[in-house]
Amino acid sequence: MSVPFPPVEPPSSEWALGHVRPSAGEDLVAAGADLEPGTLLMAYRAGLFPMGLGDHGARPIGWWSPEPRGVLVPGGFRERRSLKKARARFEIRVDTAFADVMARCADPEREGRWITDEIIAAYTGLHRLGWAHSVETWRDGSLVGGLYGIAIGGLFAGESMFHSERDASKVALAGLVDIVHADGDPRRLIDVQWATEHLARLGVQEWPRERYLAALGEALQAPAVQFG
Incomplete structure (x- = not known):
């Protein structure tokens, strides 16, 4: 589509x-x-x-509206040597399997699952309108990892990610960073909601809510991120 x-x-x-x-x-x-x-x-x-x-x-x-908020800023992504090597094993695609990415993120076997059929329908609708996007990792023609979220101006608000092969979700995040921060605009922002230890190792920072909201205003004024 x-x-x-x-x-x-x-x-x-x-x-x-x-x-x-x-x-x-x-x-x-x-x-x-x-x-x-x-x-x-x-x-x-x-x-x-x-x-x-x-x-x-x-x-x-x-x-x-988490306090603090997990964010990834331009130049903040930490791509270790192992991740650079992992990139070579996968193909990055954008918006070719949005529904499949959401379905895999909503897998009822996942611990802490929260993505309902209603959420899937709502974000699929935003995808049709051009606001929601997926960044996918493929290997040998199979979808093995990915993430989805909302892009408004220079903001990408990440919602969820999945992987069925080691490093596949990290490679999807690296692909997202390449897209969002392609033009070097310092106002661009990737929001990951709550930071985790895993995301912190990749460069995600925790910001006080007020700092995030101030930066959000700037990000929304930046030129729209182009996917695809």
Whole structure:
């Protein structure tokens, strides 16, 4: 499926998530609303993202703004020698298997799963409009790793990643870095939500929420990242 560029702006949301301000020390900002394209884009532009509060991500929808926030900035990615060697084993593709990447990220066998059928439908809709993208790792014609997220201006908000072969998700992240930071614009930002020890080894930093929100405003003003 061809992904439109520039993305198609959907109707605005009836909700006011963009005006909700988080409480100090709280990651959860609000609950409820819907997953319409306009609602999702409004939320990301305000530094929020959805994750259900019920079992395995079921409703009600929670809207989150982590404190601190995991971010990857231009020049911050740490590509060790082993990862450079691993790149040679895989082929990077973009937006050729978005639905498959989401399905693999939503695998019910995964610990801590939270991606519901409703989430899949919502982000697939954003993909059709040109806002959601997948970066995929392939080997011998098989999808073996990948990630997906939302691109708005110079922001890429990563949502989830998977791998079925060693290093496949790290190579997908390296491919994402190549795309987002291709033009060297210092305002560009990759948001990973919550930093993990694994991501920290790759250069992800933890920022106070207010610093993230200030940088988000700058990133949204940067030229749109071009995928494909």
